[in-house]
Structures are given as C-alpha cells and as structure tokens.
Amino acid sequence: MNAAAEIGRNALHIHGREIRIRLAVLVCISALPLVLCALLLVWSILAARDAAPVARGRMAAVCAALIMSVGVSLGVARTYAGRIEREFAEYVRSQQAEQELRQRAEAQKAAAESADRNKDFFLAMVSHELRAPLTAVIGWLEIGRANVGERATVARALEIALRNARQQARIMDDLLDVSRILSGQFALERRPVNLSRVAREALEAARPSAEERQVELVLCIQEPLFVEGDRGRLLQAIGNLLGNGIKFNQAGGRVELALERSKGRARVTVTDNGAGMDPGALPHIFERYWQGEAAEALRRRGLGLGLALVRHIVELHGGEVRAESAGRGKGARFSVELPLILQLDAIAEDLQPSPAVVEARLSGLSIVAVDRNEDTLGWLQYLLAMHGAMTWKAHSAEEALTLARREHADVLIADVADVDEGYSLVRALRAVPAERRIAAVAFSSRSGEDEYRGALAAGYDSFVAKPCAANVLLRAVCLAAEARGA
Amino acid sequence: MTAPLHVLVVDDHRDVCEFVAFGLRSAGFDVETASNGREAIACQERHAADVVITDIFMPDMDGLEAIQCIKRLFPRTRIVAMSSRAGAHRPDYLWVARQIGADATLSKPFGTEDLLALVRKLDAAPPR
Numbered sequence: 001m002n003a004a005a006e007i008g009r010n011a012l013h014i015h016g017r018e019i020r021i022r023l024a025v026l027v028c029i030s031a032l033p034l035v036l037c038a039l040l041l042v043w044s045i046l047a048a049r050d051a052a053p054v055a056r057g058r059m060a061a062v063c064a065a066l067i068m069s070v071g072v073s074l075g076v077a078r079t080y081a082g083r084i085e086r087e088f089a090e091y092v093r094s095q096q097a098e099q100e101l102r103q104r105a106e107a108q109k110a111a112a113e114s115a116d117r118n119k120d121f122f123l124a125m126v127s128h129e130l131r132a133p134l135t136a137v138i139g140w141l142e143i144g145r146a147n148v149g150e151r152a153t154v155a156r157a158l159e160i161a162l163r164n165a166r167q168q169a170r171i172m173d174d175l176l177d178v179s180r181i182l183s184g185q186f187a188l189e190r191r192p193v194n195l196s197r198v199a200r201e202a203l204e205a206a207r208p209s210a211e212e213r214q215v216e217l218v219l220c221i222q223e224p225l226f227v228e229g230d231r232g233r234l235l236q237a238i239g240n241l242l243g244n245g246i247k248f249n250q251a252g253g254r255v256e257l258a259l260e261r262s263k264g265r266a267r268v269t270v271t272d273n274g275a276g277m278d279p280g281a282l283p284h285i286f287e288r289y290w291q292g293e294a295a296e297a298l299r300r301r302g303l304g305l306g307l308a309l310v311r312h313i314v315e316l317h318g319g320e321v322r323a324e325s326a327g328r329g330k331g332a333r334f335s336v337e338l339p340l341i342l343q344l345d346a347i348a349e350d351l352q353p354s355p356a357v358v359e360a361r362l363s364g365l366s367i368v369a370v371d372r373n374e375d376t377l378g379w380l381q382y383l384l385a386m387h388g389a390m391t392w393k394a395h396s397a398e399e400a401l402t403l404a405r406r407e408h409a410d411v412l413i414a415d416v417a418d419v420d421e422g423y424s425l426v427r428a429l430r431a432v433p434a435e436r437r438i439a440a441v442a443f444s445s446r447s448g449e450d451e452y453r454g455a456l457a458a459g460y461d462s463f464v465a466k467p468c469a470a471n472v473l474l475r476a477v478c479l480a481a482e483a484r485g486a
Numbered sequence: 487m488t489a490p491l492h493v494l495v496v497d498d499h500r501d502v503c504e505f506v507a508f509g510l511r512s513a514g515f516d517v518e519t520a521s522n523g524r525e526a527i528a529c530q531e532r533h534a535a536d537v538v539i540t541d542i543f544m545p546d547m548d549g550l551e552a553i554q555c556i557k558r559l560f561p562r563t564r565i566v567a568m569s570s571r572a573g574a575h576r577p578d579y580l581w582v583a584r585q586i587g588a589d590a591t592l593s594k595p596f597g598t599e600d601l602l603a604l605v606r607k608l609d610a611a612p613p614r
Binding site for chain 1: 499501502505508512543570594596597598
C-alpha cells in the first residue's frame with residue numbers, strides 16, 4: 001500500500017507540470033458549459049422583455065445551439081479526463097513494475113552476496129578445522145622422531161597424533177555427508193533398531209570427551225523403544241546432540257540423555273545446562289554452517305554441520321527435531337521424535353530369536369497371563385512351560401495385578417479385547433517405578449491400527465493379534481522381555 | 487648463568503598447547519600453559535613471562551584481546567601470535583595481531599625448529 005502511494009506521489013512530482021497543464025485544460029473545458037449557461041440565462045432575461053415572435057424564434061435557436069455546445073463540451077471533457085486517468089494509471093503501473101524488478105534484483109544480489117560470504121567463511125573454517133589437528137599431528141610426530149629412543153615419549157606422541165588424525169577423519173566424514181545430502185545421495189539402511197541400545201552406545205562414545213571437559217553425563221531410559229531406521233545414522237544423530245551439549249558446556253556442567261515414549265512416538269531429549277541460546281537464534285541453529293554469531297564461531301571449534309546433519313537424519317526417518325533454550329547461559333534442550341514401530345512382530349526376520357535363544361530367554365521367567373478364555377490360558381501356559389517359563393493364570397485385570405505383584409512377575413500377557421480394562425491394567429503397572437521393568441504384551445482379536453497404537457500408548461511393549469502362531473507369540477514375549485531387561 | 491627464559495603457551499587445543507610446551511621444555515625453557523586468554527592473564531599476574539605464545543581463536547577471552555591486555559599490563563613481555571588462518575581469508579588475523587602489538591607470528595602448522603628459532607631470536611633482541 002505504501003509503495004503504491006509512494007509511486008503515485010513520485011508520478012505526480014515527475015509529471016507534475018504536464019499533469020497541471022492538462023488539468024487546467026480540463027477545468028476550462030468543464031467550465032465552458034457553465035459560462036454558456038450563465039450567458040443563456042442573461043440573454044433569456046433580456047429576450048423575455050422583448051416578446052416579438054421573431055425574437056422568440058431567434059431565442060429558441062440560440063438556446064438549442066447553446067444546449068448542444070454544452071453537451072459537446074461535456075463529452076470532450078469526459079474523454080479528456082478519461083485519457084489523463086489512463087495515462088496516469090499506465091505510468092503508475094510501469095513504475096511499480098520497475099520498482100518490483102529493482103527490488104527482486106536487489107534481493108537476488110543480497111542473497112548471492114550472503115551465500116558468497118557464507119561460502120568464504122565456511123572454507124576458512126574448514127581450513128582452520130583441518131589445520132588445528134594437523135598442527136598437533138605434525139608437531140607430535142616430530143617430537144616422536146626426535147626422541148625415538150624414549151619409548152614413553154614416542155608412545156605418547158603416536159597416541160596424540162592418532163587422536164588428531166582421527167578428528168580430521170571425522171571432519172572429512174561430516175563434509176562428505178553434507179556433500180551427499182546436497183547431491184541427494186544420503187540414503188538410509190532401514191531396519192528395526194532398539195533405540196534404547198543406540199542411546200546407551202552414543203552415551204558411551206561421548207564419555208571420553210565429556211570426561212576431558214569434566215561434564216557429567218546422565219542417562220535416563222524408562223523403557224526400550226524400537227524404531228525403524230538406520231542404526232549408524234541414529235547413533236550419529238544422538239552423538240552429535242550429545243557432542244553439542246558437551247561442547248557448549250563448562251567444567252562441572254551436565255548433559256542428560258533421556259528416552260521416552262510420547263504420544264505413540266519415541267522421544268530422545270538431550271538437555272544441558274551450558275551456554276544456551278538467544279531465542280532469536282533458535283530458528284537458525286539447524287541451518288548448515290550456522291554457528292552462532294560469526295565472531296563467536298571463530299572462537300569455537302567445529303564447522304556447524306552437526307545439527308544440520310541431525311535434522312537431516314531425523315527428517316529422513318520421518319521424525320522431527322526441536323530446540324529450546326531459556327536464553328544465553330541458561331542451557332538448551334534438543335528433542336528428537338521418531339515414529340515407533342507399532343508391532344513388534346513386524347520386526348524383521350533377523351531379530352527373530354532361534355529356539356535356543358527363546359529357551360534361554362524365557363527360562364525361569366515368571367509370567368502372568370490374563371484372558372477370559374480358559375482354553376487360551378491353557379495354551380499359553382503349556383507353550384511357555386515348554387520353554388521353561390512359569391505361568392500364572394488370571395481371569396480379570398484385578399486378579400492379574402495381584403498375581404503380578406505377589407509373584408514378582410517378569411512378563412504380563414494380557415488380553416485387551418476389553419480396552420478399558422486392558423489399558424488400565426498396564427497403566428497401573430507403569431505407575432509404580434518398581435513395576436516398570438515388567439514386560440507387557442497385549443493380545444487381542446481386534447487388531448486394527450487403532451488397537452496397536454492404543455495398546456502401545458497405554459504402555460504395552462508389543463501387540464500380538466489373535467489368533468497367532470506359537471512362534472509369533474514367543475518372539476513377542478522374548479523381545480518385550482529383552483527390551484525391559486527381564 | 488642467567489635464569490631460563492620463562493614462556494607462557496596459550497591454546498585451547500590441548501594437544502597443540504602441549505606440543506609447543508614440550509618443544510620449549512626440551513630446549514631448556516621454563517614453560518607454563520593456559521587454555522584461554524583469561525587464564526593467561528591470571529598466569530601473567532602470578533608470574534609475568536618473558537615470552538607469551540598465544541593462539542588467536544579461543545573461547546572465553548580470545549588471543550587478540552589477550553595480546554592487547556598483556557601489552558598494556560606487562561610491557562616487557564614479548565608476544566608471539568599463532569594461528570592456522572594466516573592468509574586463508576580476510577582479514578588476516580596474524581596481521582591484525584601484529585598491528586595490535588604481537589612481536590612475531592607463527593602460522594600453523596609449524597615445527598619445533600621454527601618455534602625454537604623464533605623464541606631464541608626474540609630472546610636475543612631487546613624488548614621494544
């Protein structure tokens with residue numbers, strides 16, 4: 001709106017004189033009929049006195065002529081006004097188009113300049129990032145060579161050189177990953193992955209650098225969660241988040257890695273009490289090469305690729321990543337949400353335990369099975385007993401809960417055809433910390449998507465559709481038990 | 487016999503810091519280390535070094551700030567700035583370091599010999 005008003009003002013200013021002349025002409029043409037009307041009035045008053053018939057005829061002729069001329073001049077004025085209006089509109093349009101073009105060109109130039117600057121800065125960072133470890137590699141190798149007789153010195157020199165060479169290799173890997181992303185060749189190898197195990201591994205991998213920086217690492221896993229994805233990439237994503245939390249922290253700081261189920265998804269949270277961020281920075285932190293203010297980036301190590309890779313990996317897994325911070329110096333929290341595998345028996349064949357593994361896994365377990373159907377209970381008891389597990393039969397949720405507590409059950413197999421009862425049973429178990437270790441398998445003849453989701457959201461570890469083959473049930477029990485560490 | 491030259495090495499990259507310190511110690515210098523500008527100033531206040539060798543890009547207080555501060559508070563201390571970015575992009579921070587008072591610069595990566603030659607040269611020349 002403002003731009004249009006501006007163009008209008010400019011147009012009036014530039015074409016001011018021309019337009020003023022035209023407006024004057026317009027006024028003259030419009031004023032002419034008025035003058036003629038006035039003359040007609042005066043003349044008719046004068047003529048009325050002299051009532052001779054000849055004069056009356058003359059008067060009528062003159063009146064007609066005057067009325068005609070008024071009409072003509074009004075027509076001319078209208079045409080003329082229309083022309084001025086059209087020209088003016090045309091001029092405003094051309095000015096607007098020109099201004100738009102100019103703005104677009106400026107925006108493109110600014111974007112190109114900024115991209116150039118980013119690229120320059122990025123190249124400088126890459127060179128710095130590769131040269132810092134190189135200084136250590138060359139320096140320590142030289143020391144090793146000069147002190148070749150001293151075993152301890154040589155060993156230390158080699159150790160440090162190796163560590164720094166590996167750091168360089170990691171930087172190259174990150175760069176390669178980014179280049180794969182840019183060329184669309186970053187692909188995942190999808191398989192069922194136990195995210196809890198990946199989280200534990202990522203934490204162990206991050207431990208040395210955390211110890212070096214004297215940052216405490218805390219792991220908080222409530223339950224095992226399976227997702228479908230690329231194990232190595234998920235490890236990399238969680239590792240990058242942990243690395244970030246450690247890097248932007250001080251001695252005595254703390255980084256917590258938590259894994260939990262949230263609305264049918266697996267949520268990984270990395271919370272630190274380190275440097276934090278301005279709220280204004282939050283939308284940018286997942287951009288490539290972004291590393292806080294440029295001046296500040298120079299003081300930190302790293303290329304600012306870590307979080308961009310995290311986002312890319314998570315999005316390829318159909319998940320999303322978010323960052324929160326209360327502000328500078330107030331720590332940060334990153335959360336990644338990934339779709340859970342809904343059905344454990346959908347897990348790939350390679351996770352299917354062999355009979356020996358089933359035996360080893362189930363042997364000695366205390367299992368509570370609840371179902372209204374005595375035949376089903378009998379079948380379960382027989383099947384589980386064959387693999388060395390002790391099964392307690394229950395006919396109601398209440399009975400199952402009492403038995404599970406009394407017998408210190410490791411596994412619960414519950415019919416959830418009655419949704420309310422089945423769900424509240426597992427919720428009751430999950431509400432007590434000591435009972436969270438109990439693996440829970442839902443068992444139902446109603447096996448729609450909603451039932452799967454509902455059972456997992458309520459707290460079951462897996463869902464098996466009735467009727468099912470013995471090995472499907474055994475596998476579900478094994479995986480649930482393993483997942484809970486029973 | 488004069489006391490050995492006291493050198494303070496400042497770098498946030500621990501392995502680089504220790505490599506420089508190791509080279510200097512083997513050559514008989516008395517060496518202290520710090521991992522950022524703030525620590526370096528604290529060391530200087532305890533015991534002013536003859537030569538400070540500092541990296542430029544460090545968290546907390548960077549090398550440029552540290553150079554200015556040391557120059558003002560300890561005019562007799564000679565300063566060597568080291569960085570891996572010389573000439574890689576503008577501005578050249580080693581050049582900037584010289585402008586604000588560094589007596590010499592070392593471009594990373596460098597070897598022990600370059601380092602020792604430079605420190606000996608600084609030792610031989612009287613403070614500016």
